[in-house]
Amino acid sequence: MRKRVTLKDVAAALGVHVSTVSRALDPKTRHLITPEVAEQVVAASERLGYRPNAAAYSLKTNRTRTIGVIVPDITNPVFPPIFRGADDALMRHSYIAILGNTDSSLRREAAIVDTLLARGVEGLIMASVTANDSVVGRLAQEGLPMVTVNRRVDDAGIASVAHDEREGVRRILTHLASLGHRRIAAIAGPQDLSTGRSRHQAFLEYRAAMGLAEDDGLVVFAGGFTDAEGERCAEELLARDRGFTALVCANDLLAIGAIAALRRRRLSCPEDVSVTGYNDMPLADRLFPPLTTIRVEQYRAGHAAADLLIEMLAERSGSAEPAPARHIVLPVEMVIRGSTQALPAVSVARGRAKA
Incomplete structure (x- = not known):
């Protein structure tokens, strides 16, 4: 079996320190090194087939870069475009979407949410909610970043993306x-x-x-x-x-x-x-x-919900106070x-x- 390529292997191939490679491959720290060195590191990592170790990243940063997307019925034609929109938006920010299907069951929704939280998802996009959703209420109290899409809950403090x-x-x-x-x-x-x-x-x-x-x-x-x-x-x-x-x-x-x-x-x-x-x-x-x-516009709704959730995650990682919940209303067409x-x-x- 081929040995997994590590940061040390990339650093050794270029004759630079491991920390230089790490900074060059992280968009948030790439500005700390020269553009020329960053380009060389990226090119070498691609040539050698380096892939980040998600488990190591999670242990180091306490972040998994995963988001749960929960729908009530994946066979309903409304929801696949919503998931696709969310997935495309999340991929742009290097996040992975994990799909959960509730079959419109509150008990199943609760079980899926608990499983996703155990796996360390950083937030949820929920298209499965009822008006007085007890699961959403519990998550809100726990402070989990969350956006409802296509549906809303009665709590105006929960961010949402819906249509007019x-x-x-x-x-x-x-x-x-x-x-x-x-x-x-x-x-x-x-x-x-x-x-x-x-x-x-x-x-x-x-x-x-x-x-x-x-x-x-x-x-x-x-x-x-x-x-x-x-x-x-x-x-x-x-x-x-x-x-x-x-x-x-x-x-x-x-x-x-x-x-x-x-x-x-x-x-x-x-x-x-x-x-x-x-x-x-x-x-x-x-x-x-x-x-x-x-x-x-189901795809647009999913995309907007993911963008909104990414904004919320960025606010949590910063020092500023989180902004009030946003509610996006998309236009419709006859x-x-x-x-x-x-x-x-x-x-x-x-x-x-x-x-």
């Missing part, structure tokens, strides 16, 4: 109202999640402001952001027979399930019911019909496709199938 949910819902309702729809149903997301709660609150507010039908029977709450829940909720709405002509879904997966339920009842989208989603997940434009939805159309070409949806 209210503006997204306003654009959806404005679009549907402009097409003549007045009785608009909704499949709301889980109310213990900030995304589900904020989108539902915005729906109620803008529905009233636009003079649309305010009928509590037009709203059903999903237990999760899944296509199966979309089917169940759409079936419940149809069984209520409230005569809606459009259906606002709190995310794209719910919309996919809702359209499947409409088809099973021999109702067409958009001819019988216009349907909208939220997130613009990958391949939403390839569905039949292509889905009208709100585009959110994407109009074939799942919505004007009311004159729409027949009112009933709870019974077509004859």
Whole structure:
């Protein structure tokens, strides 16, 4: 087996002291030596195949340069771009991302967090949180650097990166109202999640402001952001027979399930019911019909969350007092496709199938 190349080997090849090599290979101390020597050290380390010893670095500095990224469901198309954005940003700062998947279980989230902390992660990016997340509350008390992404907790002292949910819902309702729809149903997301709660609150507010039908029977709450829940909720709405002509879904997966339920009842989208989603997940434009939805920038959100966490870590290592928690709100974009159309070409949806 080939012996691992060490700092001593690089130093011996150049005839310099080990401390010179160490300083040259650390971006934070490279300025302490001349540029010419630094270039020679870097070139020699690459030629010899030197790799830093992460375990030794951790023991010396008490830092692992690892960050935990926790998501609720890696099979949900929303979350892989978030992780990729965070991973790319962390790599730029020589950090490694470790992915944890909670399956939307608070118990599993707690177990994953404990495992990551035992491995010495320096901070967490959390896309799995609920509004009153006990795990996050405990971590905040312990002072662990942490950023929530795509979701928020009720504690304003926890930094976050989210999207402008209210503006997204306003654009959806404005679009549907402009097409003549007045009785608009909704499949709301889980109310213990900030995304589900904020989108539902915005729906109620803008529905009233636009003079649309305010009928509590037009709203059903999903237990999760899944296509199966979309089917169940759409079936419940149809069984209520409230005569809606459009259906606002709190995310794209719910919309996919809702359209499947409409088809099973021999109702067409958009001819019988216009349907909208939220997130613009990958391949939403390839569905039949292509889905009208709100585009959110998942990759950008993950990238921004990682950048924010790196800033927090830098503040902790410095002498200055940590700044108050920052909350970044990213813009959204309306994407109009074939799942919505004007009311004159729409027949009112009933709870019974077509004859």
